[in-house]
Amino acid sequence: MKIHEYQAKSLFRKAGIAVPEGTTCTAKEDIAALIANMKMPVVVKAQILAGGRGKGGGVILGKTKAEVQTAAEKILGMQLVTRQTGEAGTKVKTILLEQGVAIARELYLSLLVDRDRCGIVIIASQDGGMDIETVAAETPDRIIKVHINPLLGLQGYQIRELIFGLELSTPVAGEFAALVKKLYALFTEYDGSLVEINPLVITRDDKVMALDAKMDVDSNSLFRHPDIKAMHDSSEEDELEVAAAAHGLNYIRLDGSIGSMVNGAGLAMATMDLIKQAGVEPANFLDVGGGASAEMVENGFRILLSDSNVRGIFINIFGGILRCDVLAEGVVAAARKVQLTLPVVVRMEGTNVEEGRRILAESDLTFNNATDLNHAAELLAAI
């Protein structure tokens, strides 16, 4: 789960990691009062979860109060388009007004879970403020990576490796070491999957400060982090995805025309691929769970039918523990309940499949019964 910059910075502040002084603002009429006592310059930053805010015009430095006022009024409420938002952009509901900082150097620092090495990796670079993927691709020798065994934790020599690699001067090194330790502790305490500071700055008076803050927390860990769970902002997510999540359905919206409902994530992905191979485009990923109850099927139908792009539906269920006859009854009941009119291709396999197919065939609804996956592909292509 992603959290906003200002939320990450509140966690940083609590952990003793220096961040610029600042305040959030959600209403244009509050801007003047909020900046009245701030020292200039002030940076106005759009608070959206998507990246690329600066290039999209969501970050503006104001040297005078008048400039800050203008910038804040412009950004708050704007439809911010970045490389991650899509063409429609994202409405900026919150801005961060932050004290400008006299910068001597800009560095890059991040922590993430390294699935291949089964540990935690710290990545640092002297090229702060730039896109780190570009740095890694063009000048890989300017990237420092330190691999940490989570059982042993961050070691002194590993911090020194960062300090020497970043060519930090003696007065700065001690403060940097303290920051890295605090950041590692924060990362493990809050089950981070990513914490990124870009840039981490050295100020002209040799302070180390997180000018930006990006943090993703492992969604599976939220049961032990109620404070992070409360930070969840679903307003930037697709409304159907939010509705599906509320029903415990795993749904991702795509832009095709064939909706699908599948039990199990792997089979659901393979089903999307099959739809594409049939010459049509998948409208979604929808996993109703390995067990797929009748209620889940009904909720799944409702989500699929809410997508106006959907012209046909493909139900692909492998009935194992859940018998196909029970499932077929669920499909018929759900289809009737939601007054389904779109063409539906059903492919089911597994326990009691004959009985299940009979129930579908004998219902007063028209289902296209596929005998196997290749037959299903033919039926889908014909929709």
Next chain:
Amino acid sequence: MAIFINNETKVLVQGITGKEGRFHTGQCKTYGTNIVGGVTPGKGGQEVDGIPVFNSVAEACKKTGADATMIVVPPPFAAEAILEAVDAEIDIIVCITEGIPVQDMLRVKNGMAGRKSRLIGPNCPGIITPGACKIGIMPGPIHTPGGPVGVVSRSGTLTYEVVHQLTAQGLGQTTCLGIGGDPINGTNFIDCLAAFQEDPETKAVVMVGEIGGSAEEEAAAWISANMDKPVVGFIAGLTAPPGRTMGHAGAIVSNGQGTAEAKLAAFRENGIVVCESLGDLGKICKSTFG
């Protein structure tokens, strides 16, 4: 033969008194699995459908001689359940639980180094040696005992689909297992492939991967260097949008890494027979090693 489990395997169930635990214990028992006990702290001395319940894994092992365990406990307690089984020196630990925090698994995985236990999963359907032993939530009747095919997969229902197609083609299975859909798992593809290579009953292998990580690429290179049995490979997620987690916590293409295209290319480069369309898998297996 088969790999990891057989008809002599004695199985515990951690979380046997929960609804899911009890149901799947019954399913395993009906299939013929030798379930010797269950573990739920504080419920020792009780019985679930005639199966004795113990307070700890160590106690259960001492009294039953169990050498495998199926973990069906909720995510907040699953990492500890695995560690308890490791400390009791259980040979095969099968963790079904989905949703364990990844940093818990980082600690478990590193903590298991040098210990005798093998962890299968988490977030997996389990493992079955058809006709002999089922430790997991997969439907038993779709399997056909006797080999010659071994199946290893990151998925659940997709594995059932594969097994069903093999059975329909008259191809039996030695052992089928899901290694789990999480970013950090206990047993990986290579562990399973090495075991299949060693198993005289297994003559061929089906490997089912999906987007995310680089386990399939590493496995492909290993196969080319170490395996002389034919392997058919399938990858799910060609149409998955980048940056999105596709149901399984580990199924995500990030920064261009872990794409289905790259995995299929690695399969082809290393002599693995690629199945492009899921509907053809059974037939491809039949023509490759039928």
